[in-house]
Amino acid sequence: MNLEEIxxxxxxxxxxxxxxxxxxxxxxxxxxxLEYYPFRYEDYRLRSLSEVKDGDKITVQGQVMGVPVxxxxxxxxxxxxxxxxxxxxxxxxxxxxxxxxxxxTPNREIVLTGKWEQKRMQLTVSDSEFPDKGxxxxxxLQPVYSVTGKVTQQWMRKTINQxxxxxxxxxxxxxxxxxxxxxxxxxxxxxxxGIHRPQDNQEGQRARQRMVYEELFxxxxxxxxxxxxxxxxxxxxxxxxxxTTIREFVRSLPFxxxxxxxKVELEILHDMRSPYAMxxxxxxxxxxxxxxxxxxxxxxxxxxxFQGALMVPxxxxxxxxxxxxxxxxxxxxxxxxLLTGSVNGRKRKDLIASLQMGMLDIxxxxxxxxxxxVFFRELGLVVTDEQxxxxxxxxxxxxxxxYNPDVLxxxxxxxxxxxxxxxxxxxxxxxxxxxxxxxxxxxTYWVKHDMMERVLGFIxxxxxxxxxxxxxxxxxxxxEKLDVQNAIDLHVQMxxxxxxxKVGLLHGRMTAAEKEEMMREFYSNDIQLLVSTTVVEVGVxxxxxxxxxxxxxxxxxxxxxxxxxxxxxxxxxxxxCVLIADxxxxxxxxxxxxxxxxxxxxxxxxxxxxxxxxxDFFGTKQSGLPEFRLADMVADFAVLEQAxxxxxxxxxxxxxxxxxxxxxxxxFLQQQQVFKGDLID
Ligand code: ADP
Ligand code: MG
Numbered sequence: 001m002n003l004e005e006i007x008x009x010x011x012x013x014x015x016x017x018x019x020x021x022x023x024x025x026x027x028x029x030x031x032x033x034l035e036y037y038p039f040r041y042e043d044y045r046l047r048s049l050s051e052v053k054d055g056d057k058i059t060v061q062g063q064v065m066g067v068p069v070x071x072x073x074x075x076x077x078x079x080x081x082x083x084x085x086x087x088x089x090x091x092x093x094x095x096x097x098x099x100x101x102x103x104x105t106p107n108r109e110i111v112l113t114g115k116w117e118q119k120r121m122q123l124t125v126s127d128s129e130f131p132d133k134g135x136x137x138x139x140x141l142q143p144v145y146s147v148t149g150k151v152t153q154q155w156m157r158k159t160i161n162q163x164x165x166x167x168x169x170x171x172x173x174x175x176x177x178x179x180x181x182x183x184x185x186x187x188x189x190x191x192x193x194g195i196h197r198p199q200d201n202q203e204g205q206r207a208r209q210r211m212v213y214e215e216l217f218x219x220x221x222x223x224x225x226x227x228x229x230x231x232x233x234x235x236x237x238x239x240x241x242x243x244t245t246i247r248e249f250v251r252s253l254p255f256x257x258x259x260x261x262x263k264v265e266l267e268i269l270h271d272m273r274s275p276y277a278m279x280x281x282x283x284x285x286x287x288x289x290x291x292x293x294x295x296x297x298x299x300x301x302x303x304x305x306f307q308g309a310l311m312v313p314x315x316x317x318x319x320x321x322x323x324x325x326x327x328x329x330x331x332x333x334x335x336x337x338l339l340t341g342s343v344n345g346r347k348r349k350d351l352i353a354s355l356q357m358g359m360l361d362i363x364x365x366x367x368x369x370x371x372x373x374v375f376f377r378e379l380g381l382v383v384t385d386e387q388x389x390x391x392x393x394x395x396x397x398x399x400x401x402x403y404n405p406d407v408l409x410x411x412x413x414x415x416x417x418x419x420x421x422x423x424x425x426x427x428x429x430x431x432x433x434x435x436x437x438x439x440x441x442x443x444t445y446w447v448k449h450d451m452m453e454r455v456l457g458f459i460x461x462x463x464x465x466x467x468x469x470x471x472x473x474x475x476x477x478x479x480e481k482l483d484v485q486n487a488i489d490l491h492v493q494m495x496x497x498x499x500x501x502k503v504g505l506l507h508g509r510m511t512a513a514e515k516e517e518m519m520r521e522f523y524s525n526d527i528q529l530l531v532s533t534t535v536v537e538v539g540v541x542x543x544x545x546x547x548x549x550x551x552x553x554x555x556x557x558x559x560x561x562x563x564x565x566x567x568x569x570x571x572x573x574x575x576x577c578v579l580i581a582d583x584x585x586x587x588x589x590x591x592x593x594x595x596x597x598x599x600x601x602x603x604x605x606x607x608x609x610x611x612x613x614x615x616d617f618f619g620t621k622q623s624g625l626p627e628f629r630l631a632d633m634v635a636d637f638a639v640l641e642q643a644x645x646x647x648x649x650x651x652x653x654x655x656x657x658x659x660x661x662x663x664x665x666x667x668f669l670q671q672q673q674v675f676k677g678d679l680i681d
Contacts, residue, residue, distance in 0.1 A: 038143030236277030284432030286566030306380025543571030
């Protein structure tokens with residue numbers, strides 16, 4: 001019996017009710033439960049007072065001495081008691097734990113966890129337990145799980161522990177013995193137990209090390225096996241368009257390409273002309289001019305006798321790209337169609353028919369492009385913009401509408417080259433490293449909340465001059481937990497502040513159609529001020545918007561702030577970005593400064609890495625990098641490289657597909673639905 005086939009209900013203490021609550025954590029089988037890892041540990045190991053420093057959080061054991069004293073202040077209370085530890089007599093203080101008073105009987109053994117104040121020989125207790133009642137926390141490292149709602153930390157600990165007791169022995173090994181030996185890895189059983197209840201730091205670290213390696217290994221295995229099974233790479237589309245034809249198109253552009261654009265253009269054309277299927281990531285900062293590169297590639301595919309598709313995440317973006325491509329292609333007789341969720345009925349039918357017959361050269365669209373009844377006569381190139389918004393599957397469905405078409409993915413999030421290659425497999429990376437010259441720079445200011453009056457004055461100056469502004473909030477509505485600006489309240493305030501103008505509201509809880517409608521109104525200047533959450537961040541282009549105000553800016557990641565700022569500075573007018581924030585930490589203040597000091601996205605991400613340590617920047621969904629339970633693409637990069645090499649050696653070995661040693665790995669691949677006949681993605 002596999003652990004994934006055993007329901008968590010089989011674990012003592014998990015009722016039908018609890019089972020339901022666990023579903024919210026993605027836990028339904030015993031396997032899920034055992035693989036629900038803690039994100040940190042609480043240290044309850046006993047310390048000696050002579051070794052600890054003032055201010056440390058510590059756990060000590062001692063005996064109750066004298067009589068406890070309870071003081072009450074309304075609903076609050078303070079309880080103190082003398083405790084004799086091995087070294088000294090100390091005073092223990094509890095807040096709001098009056099019920100403990102009667103349990104503090106003379107000479108009773110007690111274990112205290114709390115903050116140590118050397119000078120006053122006092123411990124402010126956060127946690128205490130009596131060994132004679134023994135829930136066994138003391139002396140250990142206790143896992144801390146992410147829990148919410150009715151599932152408490154204590155219950156989760158107990159349940160996972162019980163799971164290990166009942167099923168720990170059944171945890172199967174999956175890594176090949178040779179690799180376990182090579183790296184002296186902990187056996188899987190022991191590693192999973194060790195992650196949940198490490199005896200000491202060292203065991204915890206070894207357990208984590210093992211599971212990180214496994215995670216990255218399986219990830220590489222999935223990707224590489226996928227490729228190995230589909231290695232008919234020589235049957236990609238061969239694009240035959242000659243240079244003269246392409247130059248003619250490039251000369252017709254309203255500007256000259258930057259050196260950086262010329263470089264990536266060559267890289268892309270080289271791939272397109274080769275018989276290999278292109279799989280290339282084009283990265284470039286917001287405003288670096290990726291769209292025109294996509295246009296050149298699309299033009300090339302059409303001139304080679306094929307069709308091209310451009311998929312973008314929203315209707316607004318699709319319409320925008322459609323308009324700009326039409327303008328560029330019109331003189332050359334290249335036809336462009338639009339297919340989004342709002343294209344229906346007759347129009348949709350005609351469009352699909354002309355695509356299928358090859359009467360339409362290029363189609364721009366949203367997810368609507370991957371619907372089942374959309375066919376191409378001969379698809380030569382697929383371009384996706386803002387790729388992290390699409391799942392891998394959506395991209396591969398579009399790809400399958402042709403036969404090994406070339407693929408170009410565009411992103412504004414900078415990912416270091418080595419990281420991208422390893423993370424995505426054999427994807428090639430092109431980078432537009434500079435922006436067109438002559439742009440009016442965006443001036444970025446950081447102000448504290450007490451300057452809000454002046455910010456309002458600034459907004460009013462811009463809108464009075466006919467410009468538009470974005471106001472971004474970290475939250476949709478008021479929250480008890482977070483004291484930050486929310487969009488719904490700000491929307492009301494803005495309407496009161498600017499009665500002459502129309503103020504729109506945009507957030508993630510609106511339907512796609514409502515959002516599109518709101519953006520359209522902003523685009524056409526029916527709305528002058530747009531209060532929004534970060535949903536606005538995807539590459540929309542409203543050239544008349546010149547002001548980006550970000551409330552509680554310290555709540556956002558730097559890459560996100562940079563993307564948001566990229567929404568302005570797209571027209572002929574000078575643009576501004578105002579960050580409103582009172583960050584409490586030095587790092588927080590430094591981050592705001594970074595924004596005011598540079599406009600270069602790569603520089604922003606470099607400084608971000610310095611400030612936050614690796615992991616955070618790419619840890620976000622933003623980057624489009626795969627996410628892991630334990631591993632961190634950046635921090636564990638060396639392990640990722642090792643796993644990559646180990647996997648390629650393994651797959652190159654013919655016995656991989658037959659030997660019983662690798663059955664668990666082949667089972668894994670089957671579960672991941674990696675079968676022969678799939679296409680690469
Ligand atoms: P992004 O990389 O963010 O998608 P776009 O492709 O939207 O950037 O380009 C931003 C703007 O810069 C567009 O208005 C585009 O026409 C313009 N642009 C692109 N390349 C150049 C260039 N070489 N010189 C001047 N302007 C350019
Ligand atoms: Mg773009």
